[in-house]
Amino acid sequence: MSNLEDRPDEVECTATAASDVEIMTPRDVPLGGPRAMRVRRTLPQRHRSLIGAWCFVDHYGPDEVADSGGMKVAPHPHTGLQTVSWLFTGEIEHRDSAGNHAMVRPGEVNLMTAGRGISHSEVSTAATSTLHGAQLWVALPDAHRHTDPGFTHHAPTPVTGTGWEVRVFLGSLLGDTSPVPTYSPLLGAELLLEPGTALTLDVDATYEHGVLVDSGVVGVDGTDAKKDDLAYVPPGRSTLALRTYDAPARLLLLGGPPFGESIVMWWNFVGRSHDEIAGYRTEWQGQITDTGLVEGRFGIPVGDELPPIPAPPLPNARLKERR
Structure with missing residues (x-):
């Protein structure tokens, strides 16, 4: 998915300490156009930009x-x-410049590595009447x-117990390990x-961990988190420790060790300096013709x-470089 804001924030990301469970609420972001599909963005935030290597939620x-027009995100670039x-719920068609053409379906993870540079598109299919999900980014060390x-695809087998069902799409939990490779x-x-x-x-x-609540109310180590x-x-x-009350709940559990590196994230690029990001922007614009x-x-x-x-215009001020 692309960040389609006209004036995307530049974010210099550093790991920060916390003493207890912290509840972060989202901001509403349109994905462009008069009938824009809207998303709720909970990461990055000004006071916390990373959870492990997770840098975008x-x-x-x-x-x-x-009503929404669905997802129609045309080719756009990523780095780093x-x-x-x-x-x-729903189905999304993915195409990328590494030659991959795949469908994103419920309960199946699609992981795309941008690395030194990639472009891709995401379009909800004609068979999709309801679209519901999450798009996440991981910063590369x-x-x-x-x-x-x-590009990697994986359909995890559910792990079940009394009152719960879990699908592990990255890393290990409850004795199940995903085969999807990551760089941290x-x-x-x-x-x-x-x-x-x-x-x-x-x-x-x-x-460090993040619990994104999709539905219901979830107690997270004694602190309640509601939908979104x-x-x-x-x-x-x-x-x-997780618990529910009088309604079912669905959540995504994200985690990783503190990233330990500062990054500069602007639009769809993750880099380490203003000049690097500006260079990526120039290269992308140079690929666009009539x-x-x-x-x-x-x-x-x-x-x-x-x-x-x-690409949108760069901010008037220089993007902050890595400390």
């Missing part, structure tokens, strides 16, 4: 496509990150951020909890005929 739907697509672009330790899982369920998870004490909240849990806990895309750093998505999305 968008949550959308359930939206009736007849991996995108993680997870759907609850400095040692791997110029890796070749790529990560956890990503969908949890379905029935009413009145208490579930204590064994987690890595070196990780992102509950931040600092490192130091070897267990994570007839579409030409070859360059970001390539051309396979089989896509939508006109590419131009």
